[in-house]
Amino acid sequence: MELAIRTEHLTKIYSQRLIAVNDMNLEVPRGSVFGLLGPNGAGKTTTLRLLLGLQRPTAGHAEVFGKLCGPNAVSVRSQIGYLPTNPKLPGNLRPIEYLDLLGKLSRLPRQVRKPRISALLRAVGLLSATEQRIQTFSTGMCTRLGLAASLVADPPLLLWDEPTAGLDPTARRFTLDLIRELGKTKTVVVATHILSDIDQICDHLGVMHEGRMIFTGSMQDMKKRLRRDGFSLELEGDADNIRLLADEVNNLEGIDAYLGAGQTLLVRIANERGRSRALAEVLKLIDASNLSLQAVHSGQNATENAYLQLLQEDEAHGFQR
Amino acid sequence: MDSSAKISKLSTRMMPYLAILQHDMRALWASRLVRLWLAATAVLTLMLALANWSKFQDAPMIATLLFPYLVFPWFFVVVVLGVSPVSGSRAEALADGILSRPVSRSGYLIAVWFARVMLVWSIYLIVIVPFIVLVTLAKRPVLEDMVTIYGIVTVLFLVGLVLTFLVSLGFLMGTLLRKPLLAVVVLIFVWYPIGLILSVFSLEEFSPISLAQALPTQLRQPWREVEEGPKVNANKEDMDAFTNQFSHFLNVLSGTKPQPKADTPDFFESEEFANFSLLRVTLGYGIPTLLTIILATLSFYWRDL
Numbered sequence: 139m140e141l142a143i144r145t146e147h148l149t150k151i152y153s154q155r156l157i158a159v160n161d162m163n164l165e166v167p168r169g170s171v172f173g174l175l176g177p178n179g180a181g182k183t184t185t186l187r188l189l190l191g192l193q194r195p196t197a198g199h200a201e202v203f204g205k206l207c208g209p210n211a212v213s214v215r216s217q218i219g220y221l222p223t224n225p226k227l228p229g230n231l232r233p234i235e236y237l238d239l240l241g242k243l244s245r246l247p248r249q250v251r252k253p254r255i256s257a258l259l260r261a262v263g264l265l266s267a268t269e270q271r272i273q274t275f276s277t278g279m280c281t282r283l284g285l286a287a288s289l290v291a292d293p294p295l296l297l298w299d300e301p302t303a304g305l306d307p308t309a310r311r312f313t314l315d316l317i318r319e320l321g322k323t324k325t326v327v328v329a330t331h332i333l334s335d336i337d338q339i340c341d342h343l344g345v346m347h348e349g350r351m352i353f354t355g356s357m358q359d360m361k362k363r364l365r366r367d368g369f370s371l372e373l374e375g376d377a378d379n380i381r382l383l384a385d386e387v388n389n390l391e392g393i394d395a396y397l398g399a400g401q402t403l404l405v406r407i408a409n410e411r412g413r414s415r416a417l418a419e420v421l422k423l424i425d426a427s428n429l430s431l432q433a434v435h436s437g438q439n440a441t442e443n444a445y446l447q448l449l450q451e452d453e454a455h456g457f458q459r
Numbered sequence: 460m461d462s463s464a465k466i467s468k469l470s471t472r473m474m475p476y477l478a479i480l481q482h483d484m485r486a487l488w489a490s491r492l493v494r495l496w497l498a499a500t501a502v503l504t505l506m507l508a509l510a511n512w513s514k515f516q517d518a519p520m521i522a523t524l525l526f527p528y529l530v531f532p533w534f535f536v537v538v539v540l541g542v543s544p545v546s547g548s549r550a551e552a553l554a555d556g557i558l559s560r561p562v563s564r565s566g567y568l569i570a571v572w573f574a575r576v577m578l579v580w581s582i583y584l585i586v587i588v589p590f591i592v593l594v595t596l597a598k599r600p601v602l603e604d605m606v607t608i609y610g611i612v613t614v615l616f617l618v619g620l621v622l623t624f625l626v627s628l629g630f631l632m633g634t635l636l637r638k639p640l641l642a643v644v645v646l647i648f649v650w651y652p653i654g655l656i657l658s659v660f661s662l663e664e665f666s667p668i669s670l671a672q673a674l675p676t677q678l679r680q681p682w683r684e685v686e687e688g689p690k691v692n693a694n695k696e697d698m699d700a701f702t703n704q705f706s707h708f709l710n711v712l713s714g715t716k717p718q719p720k721a722d723t724p725d726f727f728e729s730e731e732f733a734n735f736s737l738l739r740v741t742l743g744y745g746i747p748t749l750l751t752i753i754l755a756t757l758s759f760y761w762r763d764l
Contacts, residue, residue: 152763190559193763209564209760216561226555228482230489242478243560245471291561 147198160349176346219288229273244291375429517604518675541629609682
């Protein structure tokens with residue numbers, strides 16, 4: 139398998155205090171759409187910045203297309219198109235001026251640069267905003283310009299950090315379609331904590347938690363990890379009561395409960411337990427609590443459940459981590 | 460490979476750095492600080508010229524006009540311009556926008572340093588040259604002075620060199636200390652007692668105040684006299700003096716006793732500053748400028764963005 143990115147024992151510790159990336163071994167196959175998933179502060183952005191050479195690893199190393207990453211690794215950065223979260227753009231410039239500057243930074247000759255800028259502005263839907271200065275742009279427009287900026291040099295690898303952050307539903311749909319389209323010819327790494335994005339566009343996945351890579355593999359592998367003998371219960375009521383309910387459910391034999399996104403309780407039933415009886419016991423506890431049951435789902439949101447399960451398992455492993 | 464292909468290859472290699480230089484210059488000219496500085500320096504120079512119009516001869520008059528660049532208040536502006544590009548929130552923005560592209564850190568740093576040096580020189584020359592022309596050509600109610608073109612060019616060069624050093628010092632502080640305000644405060648505390656610091660090492664000749672005092676002498680310096688004199692010996696004397704100052708500097712640092720040598724009058728003892736040496740002062744500011752650039756580049760290379 140040809141690799142676009144490979145890291146070995148990659149570690150980043152800030153000021154001997156904060157471990158941002160912890161002994162990470164990562165392999166991203168060439169031509170894949172790779173989702174880097176993790177909660178806020180998991181180390182996703184730091185990983186991308188280490189690949190770009192904007193930060194120096196405390197230990198270990200990273201390679202992009204077989205070349206070592208570092209502050210002066212110009213040849214590595216020429217292969218990468220980077221989109222930061224909420225990109226900070228020079229407000230005094232107009233979009234064409236900005237993209238022209240970036241084209242020059244990538245040493246593109248004028249005859250390549252100019253037509254590509256026009257094509258990109260058309261592709262991201264900013265053709266009508268070329269007269270405006272960037273400081274007048276909305277968040278969505280800035281992100282779209284950031285997308286165009288990452289594509290100016292037509293690099294084989296794209297590192298996009300939270301590309302759908304702050305976008306309205308239309309712009310979000312556009313971005314996801316674009317990633318899917320680009321994924322046919324390029325390697326795309328999308329760092330996000332939005333599971334539905336990952337679900338829609340990625341074929342490979344890496345899950346980070348507290349600086350560690352706790353899972354890497356294909357989306358199928360990820361979903362296989364999910365134990366199907368479970369339910370997702372949508373509840374209404376106080377968050378403390380839901381937590382209390384989770385504790386009570388955990389006290390039941392052969393039943394585990396995890397807090398899900400929003401007011402959801404994920405319930406896992408051990409193989410030896412009868413599903414209907416177990417569910418009846420859980421429903422009885424809900425009935426006794428101050429909560430009301432809105433819906434019961436079975437086997438839905440597979441990626442989300444698998445992801446939450448991974449995080450819970452990682453936390454439960456404690457010292458073994 | 461023929462020469463046109465070589466030039467084309469070189470221009471492709473230099474393209475990112477020229478683009479950064481152009482972009483930075485444009486951003487600087489658009490900044491309020493720079494526009495305000497340009498206006499303020501023009502106003503102050505005009506006020507100084509008017510106030511001393513009938514008082515000073517050409518040489519002290521030009522030295523007076525140059526004084527604000529060497530001591531106060533333009534030192535502060537030049538330092539702030541030097542500090543800003545690689546510190547504070549700007550560092551993050553430039554990491555996202557420029558340093559994530561195929562650009563080396565050292566190349567970026569030298570491009571933005573050069574942009575600032577060019578800007579400072581431009582503003583300084585745009586304002587001061589017309590006033591110098593006016594002062595030297597106008598018929599003023601003062602005694603005629605013997606200011607030479609050579610003297611004017613060398614003095615402009617020296618003051619520019621000091622400004623270049625200040626930009627570089629700001630640059631170094633900006634890379635060492637991430638907070639721009641802290642960097643500026645540290646520089647103020649280092650720069651203002653510089654005369655005292657230099658006197659400890661017997662390097663008073665390099666202090667901006669003594670440089671300002673020596674400017675009238677240098678302005679009257681003819682080019683021919685330098686040519687006529689024994690050039691090799693003159694340079695040798697300069698180099699000897701520079702070596703002596705440097706060894707004294709090392710002695711102070713290491714705490715060793717200096718070797719006794721023949722007593723020559725100190726720079727300050729003769730008020731005419733006849734022993735002022737252009738080469739020595741150029742080296743005295745040029746070498747530290749190079750050192751600060753090298754240190755800033757190293758510091759920036761090791762820094763996380």
